[in-house]
Amino acid sequence: MNHFAGFTTPVVGGHHAMLRFAEDGRAEPVLGPCGAPRVFPTELEAWKAVTENLLRYFNGHLRRDGETITSARDAAERIFRKGRVIPVEHR
Structure with a gap:
């Protein structure tokens, strides 16, 4: 159930470009x-719209590069860990 999908559906007058995102659970058409x-x-134009919109979603909503830990998050961690700072090492 937790997957992404893109496909086309024939309709009267042409095709709909359909997109399914992991958090939605069902496919919806690309809106005008x-x-x-x-x-x-x-x-073919519907497939181009599927590709363009999926790439726009992945590049816009799922990017995590350059993310930094803020001071608010540090403060919240101290509250839940009773003031102790637990060191994290990256491998």
Whole structure:
């Protein structure tokens, strides 16, 4: 259940580009500017939209490079660990 998917579905007038994200649980169509499902004239254009939107999601929402630990997180760790700082070593 915890997976990503992208596919096309034929509809009247063309194809929908469908995307399923791990946190949603069901596939939904790519939406147009008005918020309505966008109908692509060809299956190839729908596949291009699937690829573009999946890459946009992965590069925008799932990136963790350069993440730093903030002072607020350090303070929360001290509260839950009763003031002790537990050293973490990276391998």
